[in-house]
Amino acid sequence: MEPLRHDDPSKAGGYRLLGRLGAGGMGVVYLGRTEAGELVAVKMVRAGYAGDEGFRARFRREAEIARRVDNPWTVRVLGADTEGERPWLATAFVAGPSLAEAVDRCGPLVEHGVRVLGRILADALAALHGGGLVHRDVKPGNVLLGHDGPRLIDFGIARPTDPGAAPLTADGVVVGTPGYLPPEQAEGGVPGPAGDIFSLGCLLACAATGRPPFGTGPADALLYRTVHDEPDLDGTPAGLLPVLRDCLAKDPDDRPGARELIRRLADDPRSPHRPVERDATTWLPEDVVRLIAARAARSLELPPVEPTRVDTPPSAPPSAAASRGPGRRGLLAMAAGGAAVLALGGGVVALNLLRGGEGRGAPARPALGVLADLTGRDRAVGREQERGVRLAVAHHNARADAPFEIVVRAEDEGGAAGAAGAAGELAADENVVAVLGPTTDGAAMATLPVCEDALLPLVMISSGRTTLASDALGGESSRVLLRAGPSDLLLAWPIGAHLAEGAGVERPGLLQDRSLGVSAGETISVTALVAQRNHGHTPHPRVVPPGLRENEGFAPVVADMLDAGIDSFVFAGPPESAAAVARELAAAGFDGPRFAPQAVLHPTFIEQAGDAAEGWRLIASFIDPAATPGAEDFVAAYREEFDAEPGYWAAEAYDAAGLVLRGIENAAAGRDEPPARSRLAEALREVTHRGVTGEYAFDPEAGDLGSRETHLYEVRDGRFVLLGPA
Structure with missing residues (x-):
C-alpha cells in the first residue's frame, strides 16, 4: 500500500481511505475501512473521466454486474455511488496475492x-x-x-x-x-x-x-x-x-x-x-500459504490510531512447539483470524519484521546486498557485478567523511528457481538496506515481489525486461524498483536506425527465437516499427519456437528468409542460437549488415560461431571500461584491487552502488543512524549521480532511468570491439 497523496480524498461515502492499492489510467483503487473496522477495496474514477458519459455508463454497468453476481468465489460489493462527482465502488478486501x-x-x-x-x-x-x-x-x-x-x-x-x-464498446x-x-x-x-x-x-x-x-x-x-x-x-x-x-x-x-x-x-x-x-x-503449496499470510499481516500496516495500553504478562520460556514456529494453518490464523492480537500486543513487532527492521533497532552498520549469478551460465557477468559493488564500497569506506561504514553481503541468485530464496535471505537480514541485482531477467521476476514485500530497495543493473514490475506484481507498479540501465525496448531502437544507414537496405530479415522470451519479441517488434514507419523498409519477420537449434536447426528458416530477398539481418535470441544462425548465413555467402541485441554479446557467440561471427554488430547498455575515455581511474583501481582487467558490467555495478551510497547519505542527512528501507527507497528516486558510465537520474514516479547512452560493438578478429555510442 502506498500513502495517500495530497490530492486524494480522505473518504468515499462512509469509508475512510487509508492508502493506495494501485492506480491505472482511468482510476485509483484505495484501501478503506468501515466504521466497524472492516477493510474494503474502493475503486474510484479519476476526475477527468467522471464527466465522460460513456465512461460513466461503463462504470455504472460494472457496479450493476458486480451486484448481480451472487457467488462465494467473487468479491462482495459493499457499496457504490455511480452518480456522484467522482463515482466509486467498494468491495470486500482480499488480503492475498494474485x-x-x-x-x-x-x-x-x-x-x-x-x-x-x-x-x-x-x-x-x-x-x-x-x-x-x-x-x-x-x-x-x-x-x-x-x-x-x-x-x-x-x-x-x-x-x-x-x-x-x-454494447458499450465499438464493433470489432x-x-x-x-x-x-x-x-x-x-x-x-x-x-x-x-x-x-x-x-x-x-x-x-x-x-x-x-x-x-x-x-x-x-x-x-x-x-x-x-x-x-x-x-x-x-x-x-x-x-x-x-x-x-x-x-x-x-x-x-x-x-x-x-x-x-x-x-x-x-x-x-x-x-x-x-x-x-x-x-x-x-490445496496450495506451503510457499503460497506463507505469501498469503504475509499479505494478511501487511493489512495491519494502517495509519496510526490512538495507542491502547495493554498489560503484558511476564515472559516465559517458549515451549518446544512454539520454538519450532507456526505451521501453515498457524500462519494463516495469526495473520487473518488473530489480527486483533497482532494489532494490540504484537503489532509493532509484526510490522517491524515486515518493514525489515525499521524504527528502533535500525542497523548501525548498514549492508548492501548483492544478488548475482555466481555459479551459473552468467557467472562471469555476476562476478563482475559483485566486484564492481565491492570496489565502490571500499572507496566509500576509505573516505574520511563517510558517515557510516558499509559492508557487502553477496548471495548467489541460483537461477530463477533459487532467486526468491536468496532474496529472502537478504530481506531477512535487518542490516541490508538495499539490494543490487540480480543478473538475469528470470531471477529478477522472482526477486522483485520479495523485495516489494519487505520494502527493500532493489536496484537492477543488467535486467532489461521492460514489463518487469507489472508482470512480477500482477499489473501493479513497484515502490522499491530502480533500473540502473536502459530496458530492452530502448536498446532495440538503435538497431532500426543503424539498418537505415546500410547502403541499399530495403528488406531486412528479422528472426525472433522464442527461447529468449519477452526480450526477443520486443527487439523484433521495435526494429520492425522503426524500419517500416521511419525508413520505409519492408521487413520480412520470422518467429521460431524454443528448441529449434537442438531439433531441425535453423537451416530451413535461414534459407526461406534468403529466398525472400532479405538484404540485412537482425537476430533476437540466445547466443548459442545466434551462433548457429551466423554459421548458416556465412555458409550461404550472406554478407549484408547483421545485428543483434546485447543478449548475444556473450563469449559463447564467438566461441561457437568462429569466423562466422566476424562483422556482426551488437547494441549493449554496458561499456568496455578499458576502451572508454574517462574510465582510466576506475580501470586502475580495479586492477589494483582484483589483479585483473575489468569485464563487462563491472563499471555499471560500480556506478549503481555509488548511486545507492549517495542515496544512503542523502536520506540519513541530519540523523545519526542509517535510513530505514522505505525512506531509502523514496530517496533513491530523487538522487542524481555522475559515475564512470554516465549520469544517473530517475523518473520519481516510475523509477525508470531518465536517459543513458547505449553502445555499439562489432566482432573483429574474434573479439567484441566497442565502436562508440549507438
Whole structure:
C-alpha cells in the first residue's frame, strides 16, 4: 500500500481511505475501512473521466454486474455511488496475492491444487453465465488468493449475453488480455460464455506449468498464436490434459460448459458435487500459504490510531512447539483470524519484521546486498557485478567523511528457481538496506515481489525486461524498483536506425527465437516499427519456437528468409542460437549488415560461431571500461584491487552502488543512524549521480532511468570491439 497523496480524498461515502492499492489510467483503487473496522477495496474514477458519459455508463454497468453476481468465489460489493462527482465502488478486501504473482514467485501448482482452483473458478463463472453475463477477462491477474479460497475479480469489461443489450464498446474492438483471449474474441467476434471457458483453460494451464499456453511477447503475436497455433501444454499433469485440451478448443461449441467443467475437474468423478476446500492450506503449496499470510499481516500496516495500553504478562520460556514456529494453518490464523492480537500486543513487532527492521533497532552498520549469478551460465557477468559493488564500497569506506561504514553481503541468485530464496535471505537480514541485482531477467521476476514485500530497495543493473514490475506484481507498479540501465525496448531502437544507414537496405530479415522470451519479441517488434514507419523498409519477420537449434536447426528458416530477398539481418535470441544462425548465413555467402541485441554479446557467440561471427554488430547498455575515455581511474583501481582487467558490467555495478551510497547519505542527512528501507527507497528516486558510465537520474514516479547512452560493438578478429555510442 502506498500513502495517500495530497490530492486524494480522505473518504468515499462512509469509508475512510487509508492508502493506495494501485492506480491505472482511468482510476485509483484505495484501501478503506468501515466504521466497524472492516477493510474494503474502493475503486474510484479519476476526475477527468467522471464527466465522460460513456465512461460513466461503463462504470455504472460494472457496479450493476458486480451486484448481480451472487457467488462465494467473487468479491462482495459493499457499496457504490455511480452518480456522484467522482463515482466509486467498494468491495470486500482480499488480503492475498494474485494467482499470477503466486505462480511467478512459487512455481506451478500440483494437479490437486489446479483441480480445486478450476472447480472454484468454474463455479464463479457458472453463476455469472447463469445471470446472463460473461466476464471477458479471466486471467491469473484477476484471481486473488485469500486464506479462505480464491476470488474472481474485475467485472470492468463484463457484458450481458442478451443480444438486445446495448454494447458499450465499438464493433470489432478486441477487449481483454492477449494470451488469454479466445480465438473468436481475438478476431473481434462476439464474446460468449464459451470464451470465458477458453480463458479459464489458459489460466489453469498457466497454474499447472508456470507459463501461459500461448507464450509471451507482443500482443499481435499472441493473438496470432491463439487463433492459429496449438497451446503449449508440455509439463501439464497427464490427468489434466484431456480437460484442458477441450477448454482450449478453437471451436467454441467443442468446449465444456462451466457446470460440466466442475464435474470433470473433480478428483473423484463419482462425487463431482463434493464441496471444495475453502481452507487454502489444504490445496496450495506451503510457499503460497506463507505469501498469503504475509499479505494478511501487511493489512495491519494502517495509519496510526490512538495507542491502547495493554498489560503484558511476564515472559516465559517458549515451549518446544512454539520454538519450532507456526505451521501453515498457524500462519494463516495469526495473520487473518488473530489480527486483533497482532494489532494490540504484537503489532509493532509484526510490522517491524515486515518493514525489515525499521524504527528502533535500525542497523548501525548498514549492508548492501548483492544478488548475482555466481555459479551459473552468467557467472562471469555476476562476478563482475559483485566486484564492481565491492570496489565502490571500499572507496566509500576509505573516505574520511563517510558517515557510516558499509559492508557487502553477496548471495548467489541460483537461477530463477533459487532467486526468491536468496532474496529472502537478504530481506531477512535487518542490516541490508538495499539490494543490487540480480543478473538475469528470470531471477529478477522472482526477486522483485520479495523485495516489494519487505520494502527493500532493489536496484537492477543488467535486467532489461521492460514489463518487469507489472508482470512480477500482477499489473501493479513497484515502490522499491530502480533500473540502473536502459530496458530492452530502448536498446532495440538503435538497431532500426543503424539498418537505415546500410547502403541499399530495403528488406531486412528479422528472426525472433522464442527461447529468449519477452526480450526477443520486443527487439523484433521495435526494429520492425522503426524500419517500416521511419525508413520505409519492408521487413520480412520470422518467429521460431524454443528448441529449434537442438531439433531441425535453423537451416530451413535461414534459407526461406534468403529466398525472400532479405538484404540485412537482425537476430533476437540466445547466443548459442545466434551462433548457429551466423554459421548458416556465412555458409550461404550472406554478407549484408547483421545485428543483434546485447543478449548475444556473450563469449559463447564467438566461441561457437568462429569466423562466422566476424562483422556482426551488437547494441549493449554496458561499456568496455578499458576502451572508454574517462574510465582510466576506475580501470586502475580495479586492477589494483582484483589483479585483473575489468569485464563487462563491472563499471555499471560500480556506478549503481555509488548511486545507492549517495542515496544512503542523502536520506540519513541530519540523523545519526542509517535510513530505514522505505525512506531509502523514496530517496533513491530523487538522487542524481555522475559515475564512470554516465549520469544517473530517475523518473520519481516510475523509477525508470531518465536517459543513458547505449553502445555499439562489432566482432573483429574474434573479439567484441566497442565502436562508440549507438
